[in-house]
Structures are given as C-alpha cells and as structure tokens.
Amino acid sequence: MEACQAVEAEIEKLLAKYNKFGPKWQYQLQRFISTLERYKREIDSNSGEIDKCAISSTILQMKLAVKDISNEHRRWHSDVSRIGKTIDKNFVADYTEASNKKVFKTDQEKELLNKIICMHLFRDSKWEVAEEFLKETGISVDDEQKQRYLNLNHIVDSLKRQDPTPAFEWVQQNKAQLDAKKSDLEFKLHQIVFLDILSRDQYEAVVYARAHFNRFVEKHGDIQSTMGMILFPPNLAKMRSDVIDLFIKDSCLGDDDLLSVCVNVGCSALPALLDIKQAICRDVGGVWNENDELPIKIDTGFAYHSVFACPILRTRCGSSNPPMMLVCGHVISKDALNKLERSGRLKCPYCPKEQLPSEARQIHF
Numbered sequence: 001m002e003a004c005q006a007v008e009a010e011i012e013k014l015l016a017k018y019n020k021f022g023p024k025w026q027y028q029l030q031r032f033i034s035t036l037e038r039y040k041r042e043i044d045s046n047s048g049e050i051d052k053c054a055i056s057s058t059i060l061q062m063k064l065a066v067k068d069i070s071n072e073h074r075r076w077h078s079d080v081s082r083i084g085k086t087i088d089k090n091f092v093a094d095y096t097e098a099s100n101k102k103v104f105k106t107d108q109e110k111e112l113l114n115k116i117i118c119m120h121l122f123r124d125s126k127w128e129v130a131e132e133f134l135k136e137t138g139i140s141v142d143d144e145q146k147q148r149y150l151n152l153n154h155i156v157d158s159l160k161r162q163d164p165t166p167a168f169e170w171v172q173q174n175k176a177q178l179d180a181k182k183s184d185l186e187f188k189l190h191q192i193v194f195l196d197i198l199s200r201d202q203y204e205a206v207v208y209a210r211a212h213f214n215r216f217v218e219k220h221g222d223i224q225s226t227m228g229m230i231l232f233p234p235n236l237a238k239m240r241s242d243v244i245d246l247f248i249k250d251s252c253l254g255d256d257d258l259l260s261v262c263v264n265v266g267c268s269a270l271p272a273l274l275d276i277k278q279a280i281c282r283d284v285g286g287v288w289n290e291n292d293e294l295p296i297k298i299d300t301g302f303a304y305h306s307v308f309a310c311p312i313l314r315t316r317c318g319s320s321n322p323p324m325m326l327v328c329g330h331v332i333s334k335d336a337l338n339k340l341e342r343s344g345r346l347k348c349p350y351c352p353k354e355q356l357p358s359e360a361r362q363i364h365f
C-alpha cells in the first residue's frame, strides 16, 4: 500500500505540472495552427496584398514558442522516467528468492503442476484450451474426472438457462452425500421452480408447492416465507444466482480448484515472505529454500492440514519428526519416543504400559 502511495504521489506531482502548462500550450499551438491555416487560405486564394512582414513576425513568434515547449517537454521526459524509477524502487519485481526452486525440479512434479492447471481449465469450462494444453504438455488426465467436470458445468449452464432438470437428477444421484451435510439445495431448487411458475401462473405455482414442499416438513419456516412471495415477489435473478452458488459449493466444484488455492495462498503469503527476506535473510538468501517449511507462521486463511504438537517435547511434528502412536493409543513425537527409550524398551509417559519402540506406528494426518 505504501508503495502504491509513493508512486501515486509522483504521478500527482506530474499531473499538477501538466495541468498548469498543458492546456496553455494546447491553446497556444491551436492558435498558431489557425493562424497558419488563415495565411494558407489567403495565399491559395491570391486575394489582396499579403502582409509578408506579419507572416515573418508570426513565424518568429512560433519558433520561439515551439522551442520553449520542446525544452519543457524534455524536462517532462525526465519527470516521467522518474516515475518509472519510483515504481522500480517501490515494487519488487524479482520474486525468485521467495520461491522454492526445488519444487518443480523433477518431471513427475512438473506433470503434477500441469495436471493441476489442466483441471483448473476443465473446472472452468475452458474445454478447448484444456485439450490444447493436454496436447502440448503430453500429459493425460483421468477421463472420469473430466466427465465429472463436464457434467457439473452442464448443470450450472442449465441452471443459468432456467432448466433445473439436470440439477434435480444430480441431487437424486447424490442424495446421501447432500443429506449428510444437511444441504438446502433440493429445497432451494424447488423454490426457484415455484417462483418461475409463479411469474406465469399463481394457481399452478400453488399446485406445485403442494406437490413438492410437503416433503420438507422441517423447513416449515422457509416454506411459509416462500408462500409469502406470492404477495411480495423477491429478486428472482439474485435467488437464481444464489442457488447456482449453492450448487457449486455443495457439488464441491469450487473446492477442488487447486490452482486457485495455490495462487491465493501465494498472493497472501508473498508480502510476508518478501518482508522477512529483506529483514533477516538479506545476507543468507535462499535460506528457506532448503527446507520444506516456511521460516515464519503465515496466516493465509487456508488450513488443510491438521497439526500435531508433541505433548512431551512441545514441538510441532513434521516429516522429519512424525507423530507416533504407542500400543496403548497415546501419541508422542518420534524424537520423544527415541529420548524415552531405555535399553530397547519404552514406558509410555501417560500410562505405565511398557512396550517395544518398534511397536509404535507412525500417524499420518
């Protein structure tokens, strides 16, 4: 933000200067042009005496004015290039230090990245681009997953075209999954159909409500407000877009867009990473590139992994020191387990159960 403000201040300075001189110059140049045009017309028409003296004095005036303008223009050029320097100074263009070069080193990792990009394109209905991308990268993707995105996007398109039939079919096929998460989707779909019919025929809408809403007894409050819409019609376009959003959410169409997640996490983490690079890593560049962990805690708003802290050593477990479950069911870190081992045997620090360290099993979150 400070960087933007610094650049903005420079631009405002330049604009203020332009507003002071610009219109004046434009007016002056315009006046010269019309004078010249007038002389040209006089010469062309050959009418009367031409005042050569006046012409040469005007040309002299013009030459002087143009020289002034051109000098000022040169000074402006340096002002404009100063803005470029301010941008360079305030915005870091080189983000390579904040990236981990090892991440996409192997072909397998590159393929994974390409698959994620491809899935993003499929998810976003960019079919032609995705197919071209597949051809160029030479990777192949799971047909089943491709088909899934195709179906889900077809349903979204149908909902936009006011055709809820494919959405109802999908709801029937995925009823168990939707019931488990107490989804409102089916009710909301019926509500939209009811409102669509209502805009044509009130009686028919009530018949539809009788036929379909009786299955949603637990939503009697919602049914009441829906019936109230007969008298107070709602914003149907807004409700339709809400239903589409609900479908995208409940069908997990929005959840598994890994590319968006990566970009969003990266954007929110980058300023903090660049700050820490400037603050502590200036002389030891690339210090965190060697590890698979960030040097500071960054709250990106996304949290996918459960974290286990060892109750004995009070440290966070990671791939080099994973959590281990003992035979008794208590979980401690591998480092703690090694520390507690006495002559090939281990006594749980929480219950007195004795066991062999080799009996402990690694836990994956």
Ligand SMILES: [Zn+2]
Pocket: 326, 328, 329, 330, 348, 349, 350, 351, 352, 353
């Ligand atoms: Zn125990």
